[in-house]
Amino acid sequence: MPEQHDDHFATRLSHLARPGTRVHGFVNPPLHRGSTVLVPSTAARRESWKHRYDQYLTYGLHGNETHHALENLIADIEGGTRCQVVSSGLAANCIALLAYLRHGEHCLIPDSVYGPVRSFCDGVLAGRMAVEVGYYRPDLAPAELEALVRPNTRVLYLESPGSHTFEIQDVPALAALARRRGLKVLMDNTWGLHFFQPFRHGVDVSIQALTKYAGGHADVLLGSIVTRSDEDWRAVRQTALLYGQYASPDDCWLTLRGLRTLNVRLRQQMASGLEVARWFAARPEVLRVLHPALPGAPGHDIWRRDFDGACSLFGVVFRPEFGETRIDAMIDALRLFGIGASWGGFESLALPTYGSVVRTAAPLDLGGPAVRFHVGLEEPADLIADLERAFGRLHEGAGPA
Numbered sequence: 001m002p003e004q005h006d007d008h009f010a011t012r013l014s015h016l017a018r019p020g021t022r023v024h025g026f027v028n029p030p031l032h033r034g035s036t037v038l039v040p041s042t043a044a045r046r047e048s049w050k051h052r053y054d055q056y057l058t059y060g061l062h063g064n065e066t067h068h069a070l071e072n073l074i075a076d077i078e079g080g081t082r083c084q085v086v087s088s089g090l091a092a093n094c095i096a097l098l099a100y101l102r103h104g105e106h107c108l109i110p111d112s113v114y115g116p117v118r119s120f121c122d123g124v125l126a127g128r129m130a131v132e133v134g135y136y137r138p139d140l141a142p143a144e145l146e147a148l149v150r151p152n153t154r155v156l157y158l159e160s161p162g163s164h165t166f167e168i169q170d171v172p173a174l175a176a177l178a179r180r181r182g183l184k185v186l187m188d189n190t191w192g193l194h195f196f197q198p199f200r201h202g203v204d205v206s207i208q209a210l211t212k213y214a215g216g217h218a219d220v221l222l223g224s225i226v227t228r229s230d231e232d233w234r235a236v237r238q239t240a241l242l243y244g245q246y247a248s249p250d251d252c253w254l255t256l257r258g259l260r261t262l263n264v265r266l267r268q269q270m271a272s273g274l275e276v277a278r279w280f281a282a283r284p285e286v287l288r289v290l291h292p293a294l295p296g297a298p299g300h301d302i303w304r305r306d307f308d309g310a311c312s313l314f315g316v317v318f319r320p321e322f323g324e325t326r327i328d329a330m331i332d333a334l335r336l337f338g339i340g341a342s343w344g345g346f347e348s349l350a351l352p353t354y355g356s357v358v359r360t361a362a363p364l365d366l367g368g369p370a371v372r373f374h375v376g377l378e379e380p381a382d383l384i385a386d387l388e389r390a391f392g393r394l395h396e397g398a399g400p401a
């Protein structure tokens with residue numbers, strides 16, 4: 001269980017999960033690897049097996065001290081009590097859904113859900129388990145969403161802001177509705193990280209792709225599922241064990257190392273991200289910037305009320321006269337922005353989202369082609385100079401300049 005304390009976020013990141021300081025003097029905890037766990041007697045073996053839902057060393061698959069150190073730190077920064085790490089962010093999403101849904105039940109999924117989660121819902125939940133999957137517009141008011149709740153609805157799934165379109169959901173209001181109707185609230189809090197405290201806003205289970213800012217160096221794939229009640233912990237832990245879920249201790253150790261610098265990285269990336277986002281917003285080629293921390297962006301008021309920071313991932317919608325071919329040419333001309341999907345590292349990224357974003361509850365109309373940008377730890381002035389130069393490509397060739 002996480003330790004009790006009143007320290008600030010930055011201090012906790014530096015001081016939690018460091019048994020090494022008390023064992024051999026090293027600043028960092030040791031890295032444990034292993035499958036077999038030897039016990040001193042058959043009685044001890046029987047006893048240890050009873051504790052496989054706890055932080056007990058029973059079998060490698062059930063986790064060791066390297067997993068537990070990371071799990072306790074993640075539970076702490078999200079304000080929960082227990083955490084299960086799994087092999088990827090996507091695995092965390094899937095295990096959390098599987099923990100609560102059975103044949104014939106219904107779940108509500110936001111239309112802006114991370115694409116591979118949609119594929120899991122369609123391919124496994126609906127396709128193989130006969131779970132009914134209903135997609136809802138992420139900006140629905142609670143009363144409108146309530147109309148979609150059925151007698152067999154079990155799960156209300158949230159992701160705020162939404163993938164690619166960055167809608168901010170009114171989590172407290174939606175969670176209150178879920179509580180009234182007896183639904184479990186599962187939330188993908190990858191963007192919100194510690195800026196959004198899911199359990200303070202009524203969420204039951206918080207999911208994160210630690211692959212992103214927590215790892216922070218584009219070299220790890222890892223997911224976490226955090227709970228606060230014993231009942232939710234048992235559901236999640238049992239499902240993870242039934243599916244043989246495991247996370248590499250090396251990746252856990254690297255993520256723990258990444259977390260030591262999370263606060264400074266996040267603060268820098270939030271500032272740099274806003275600087276670059278404001279530059280986009282002032283450009284005539286840009287129709288709008290989908291960055292929840294920018295006044296006028298969709299959901300900005302709710303973001304101000306519920307979040308105390310923003311990460312550096314946001315969308316840029318170009319005016320429709322700048323067609324996809326010219327935007328492709330602009331992206332290809334960037335020197336400092338990689339073209340790639342997994343964000344949260346130290347490097348900046350640009351990803352065209354036109355043609356690849358699926359919406360089924362309501363057609364997607366952003367007003368023009370959109371590109372998702374991730375701002376890394378480079379100097380913002382260099383990134384802006386790179387963008388300035390690449391924006392020249394938008395004006396090459398036929399058509400309006």
Ligand SMILES: *Cc1c(COP(=O)(O)O)cnc(C)c1O
Pocket residue numbers: 088089090091093114159163188190191208209210211212221222223342
């Ligand atoms: C990246 C991402 C995931 C999946 O994480 P992986 O570790 O890459 O599987 C899940 N949800 C959101 C919102 C993400 O951005």
